[in-house]
């Protein structure tokens with residue numbers, strides 16, 4: 404009688420809770436992954452979910468934690484904005500597919516009044532409120548400007564209003580949040596979309612399965 408080989412453990416796909424999920428679920432369904440019904444229940448306290456694919460489980464975590472789970476091998480697959488990937492910048496993460504969702508940009512913004520007689524080419528030191536300290540420091544260092552960052556996890560727009568600094572680095576999509584808080588975009592740092600990411604070790608140890616999902620998500624993204 405042939406001996407039964409144990410099936411490999413499921414691949415874990417880490418997804419960001421929040422706004423990207425709304426665009427991501429239809430894309431995942433087109434890739435053939437249907438989450439179990441409780442995944443859609445915002446009040447569920449569970450963190451790990453099964454799917455219609457026996458070899459795939461889902462975790463729903465904060466957007467920066469997607470990168471941490473994939474970098475440390477807790478999840479083999481994930482979806483993260485390239486804002487997160489640029490900030491986290493981890494060698495274990497490979498980001499082969501642009502999913503074309505979560506489209507926005509990361510920009511420098513400042514008070515409208517300040518912009519009227521401000522000259523960015525004269526800056527030598529700037530104080531910036533942001534969730535993206537690494538991106539901010541790299542952006543300014545590239546032209547010899549030292550950036551001192553005040554780390555906030557949200558509501559960055561308040562910092563200039565409350566006199567903590569003159570400028571912020573944050574995500575901009577429609578521009579409504581900046582406008583509502585008297586700020587204007589003065590520099591564009593990078594365009595942002597979400598990417599399908601994989602752990603490089605998993606890619607080496609389970610190449611057929613991992614590349615299979617990379618190709619499946621690439622097809623779905625290209626068709627969208």
Ligand SMILES: Nc1ncnc2c1ncn2[C@@H]1O[C@H](COP(=O)(O)OP(=O)(O)OP(=O)(O)O)[C@@H](O)[C@H]1O
Nearest residue numbers: 421422423465466467484486487505506507574576
């Ligand atoms: N206004 C926006 N338009 C389009 N995409 C956005 C916008 N804001 C954020 N994103 C994308 O969605 C991702 C998650 O943002 P979201 O605002 O849902 O999470 P958060 O509340 O900032 O972070 P956390 O998950 O840590 O609480 C970002 O990393 C970015 O790639």
Ligand SMILES: O=P(O)(O)OC[C@H]1O[C@H](OP(=O)(O)OP(=O)(O)O)[C@H](O)[C@@H]1O
Nearest residue numbers: 557558573574575576577578579580581
């Ligand atoms: O240009 P807009 O279309 O106004 O979008 C930009 C806003 O969207 C994101 O905030 P989000 O709504 O995710 O809230 P948070 O970052 O404060 O959690 C971002 O941090 C901006 O505040």
